[in-house]
Amino acid sequence: MSTMAKTSAGGAGLRITAREARNLLAGALIVVAAGFVPLLFSGYVLQVAISIVMYTAFATSWLLFSGPTNYIALSTAAFFGIGMYVTAAGIDLAPYPVLILASGVAGALLAAVMGLATLRVSGVYFVIFSLGLAELVRQIMTWGQHVFGTMSGLYVTIDRSEPMYYWQLLLLAAVIFLVGWWIGRSRLGFALRIIGNDEVVAVHCGINTARAKVILFVISSTFASIVGALVAPRWGYVEPVVAFNPSLSFQVVIMALLGGTHRLWGPLLGVIPFTLLWELISIEFPDQTTLLLGVCFLLIVYVIPNGITGLVEDALSRRAGHGGPVGDTLSRGAHGVIGSVRTLLQGRKRHNA
Amino acid sequence: MPEVAAAEALSVAGLSKRFGGLVAVDNMSFALAEKEVLGLIGPNGSGKTTVMNLISGAAKPSSGEIRLYGESITGIGASKVANKGVARTFQLVRMLPGLTVLENVTAGGVFGHARRWGKELEDHARALLRRVGLPDAAGAAVSALTYIDQKRVELARALASDPRILLLDEWLAGLNPTELKIGIALIEQLRADGCTIVIVEHVMHAIRSLCDRCIVMNSGIKIAEGTPAEVLADHGVIRAYLGEADA
Numbered sequence: 001m002s003t004m005a006k007t008s009a010g011g012a013g014l015r016i017t018a019r020e021a022r023n024l025l026a027g028a029l030i031v032v033a034a035g036f037v038p039l040l041f042s043g044y045v046l047q048v049a050i051s052i053v054m055y056t057a058f059a060t061s062w063l064l065f066s067g068p069t070n071y072i073a074l075s076t077a078a079f080f081g082i083g084m085y086v087t088a089a090g091i092d093l094a095p096y097p098v099l100i101l102a103s104g105v106a107g108a109l110l111a112a113v114m115g116l117a118t119l120r121v122s123g124v125y126f127v128i129f130s131l132g133l134a135e136l137v138r139q140i141m142t143w144g145q146h147v148f149g150t151m152s153g154l155y156v157t158i159d160r161s162e163p164m165y166y167w168q169l170l171l172l173a174a175v176i177f178l179v180g181w182w183i184g185r186s187r188l189g190f191a192l193r194i195i196g197n198d199e200v201v202a203v204h205c206g207i208n209t210a211r212a213k214v215i216l217f218v219i220s221s222t223f224a225s226i227v228g229a230l231v232a233p234r235w236g237y238v239e240p241v242v243a244f245n246p247s248l249s250f251q252v253v254i255m256a257l258l259g260g261t262h263r264l265w266g267p268l269l270g271v272i273p274f275t276l277l278w279e280l281i282s283i284e285f286p287d288q289t290t291l292l293l294g295v296c297f298l299l300i301v302y303v304i305p306n307g308i309t310g311l312v313e314d315a316l317s318r319r320a321g322h323g324g325p326v327g328d329t330l331s332r333g334a335h336g337v338i339g340s341v342r343t344l345l346q347g348r349k350r351h352n353a
Numbered sequence: 354m355p356e357v358a359a360a361e362a363l364s365v366a367g368l369s370k371r372f373g374g375l376v377a378v379d380n381m382s383f384a385l386a387e388k389e390v391l392g393l394i395g396p397n398g399s400g401k402t403t404v405m406n407l408i409s410g411a412a413k414p415s416s417g418e419i420r421l422y423g424e425s426i427t428g429i430g431a432s433k434v435a436n437k438g439v440a441r442t443f444q445l446v447r448m449l450p451g452l453t454v455l456e457n458v459t460a461g462g463v464f465g466h467a468r469r470w471g472k473e474l475e476d477h478a479r480a481l482l483r484r485v486g487l488p489d490a491a492g493a494a495v496s497a498l499t500y501i502d503q504k505r506v507e508l509a510r511a512l513a514s515d516p517r518i519l520l521l522d523e524w525l526a527g528l529n530p531t532e533l534k535i536g537i538a539l540i541e542q543l544r545a546d547g548c549t550i551v552i553v554e555h556v557m558h559a560i561r562s563l564c565d566r567c568i569v570m571n572s573g574i575k576i577a578e579g580t581p582a583e584v585l586a587d588h589g590v591i592r593a594y595l596g597e598a599d600a
Binding site: 015187190193194196197198202203204206207208209 | 430432436451456460461466514
């Protein structure tokens with residue numbers, strides 16, 4: 001190996017600039033402020049707030065992998081379900097914190113296996129496989145329950161208050177943001193951006209593309225599994241149909257796209273309005289949710305391809321009087337995650353050159 | 354570097370590549386000395402780009418061996434070949450459209466032969482941008498660049514890892530006469546700086562002025578080898594390009 005290559009070991013790259021310090025401080029303040037929500041609200045408002053932090057954790061961890069690589073993962077439900085099941089299965093055997101860890105490990109292992117199997121091939125195959133994975137795991141779980149148990153589901157009985165769920169998920173979301181920020185400024189993050197732009201160039205730049213993709217997919221999926229572990233006691237009863245519900249995977253993608261996928265905080269801007277909208281839809285049109293989910297998806301892809309983040313940034317730069325945002329918008333739209341989504345919808349091969 | 358004594362930078366022995374029934378490269382052997390500039394020429398479809406792909410690891414040879422400073426790099430894969438110190442440009446320029454010009458250059462300098470990061474990497478990339486004639490483009494979007502400027506960025510990216518060997522696959526193709534002069538001058542500069550380069554090219558006057566030595570390919574086979582003047586006067590070569598009647 002080329003160990004003789006001069007490595008600056010991060011060197012100056014490890015130093016935190018003033019701007020970064022300001023962003024970190026702002027992020028910390030937002031988390032602390034968000035921490036007061038359960039002290040001020042309860043009942044329905046707190047329920048919605050819990051949904052918001054949960055989906056923020058989902059969508060942001062989804063973005064960690066899919067954002068830079070443009071590989072659309074529809075596997076959130078699989079990892080969420082695994083986390084739930086590990087927790088439910090072990091609830092009488094081990095302390096809860098251990099189960100949270102175990103859920104993360106189980107998710108990481110599943111992601112590594114899936115990543116090694118599919119991340120060598122690109123694009124469409126990965127999307128289909130990631131979607132099929134949730135179904136596959138669900139079938140295995142259903143079969144396993146028939147063989148090893150008599151009941152159709154598992155009970156998760158530990159005592160946790162609603163504010164506790166909220167704080168746990170908020171903490172996890174904060175950790176995901178920190179990890180995302182760290183990856184974004186690391187070599188790994190840079191490697192993934194290059195891969196997302198042109199995999200052929202990435203390989204010839206010396207990047208072990210399969211390894212980089214698997215590592216990030218594992219990180220991203222581990223977080224989804226941990227959400228499962230955190231949410232399982234709140235649901236109380238876990239069964240395959242609920243734990244591996246594929247519409248979760250789609251909701252997460254839609255929220256991330258609505259927010260915008262080229263900024264770490266993009267999904268957050270999508271999660272808040274979409275969770276509220278989804279509450280409304282679930283109450284007013286309980287029988288048309290799938291249809292309306294599809295409509296939302298198409299509207300986002302074709303009407304606001306760069307998400308709310310894109311709209312905000314364009315508005316800001318227009319006010320600042322730059323002429324540039326148009327070209328910038330185009331390049332983001334054509335080459336980002338949204339480009340992959342459109343390609344999928346139109347059913348044609350994507351050309352990088 | 355201490356291991357370089359006799360300085361055979363690259364050696365290719367018995368290299369073949371078959372695509373099903375088609376033999377794209379047939380038993381090619383050649384060597385490249387350090388600081389030498391080797392031209393690989395031949396009619397369209399003669400297998401030049403395949404040779405480049407085999408060296409850079411983009412394709413696996415069916416048989417034969419490729420050695421970089423004595424160490425086999427046969428079939429180890431493109432990313433490892435890049436780590437060992439082979440950098441390349443592409444026949445059709447490949448930009449990273451979502452990255453700035455500077456990032457397009459730094460991309461080449463983080464994971465390859467020489468690995469830099471942080472300020473050192475950025476300074477290095479800026480120096481390379483100056484070297485290829487784009488001192489002020491660092492923050493620009495690549496979509497705003499002209500074709501020749503994109504080619505310059507790609508060249509800077511290839512140079513960013515301090516490669517031991519540089520592969521230029523029709524780097525001059527598609528340039529207009531003015532740009533061509535600039536392009537040739539750039540490669541001349543690299544040559545003067547002591548780079549070891551393999552050039553695949555159709556622009557003959559570039560081959561004449563840039564290459565120490567030339568290998569002519571036709572139908573996957575080496576048909577001539579020598580100085581540019583020698584091979585371009587060779588009857589077999591003229592026949593390969595223009596057909597029997599003109600030879």
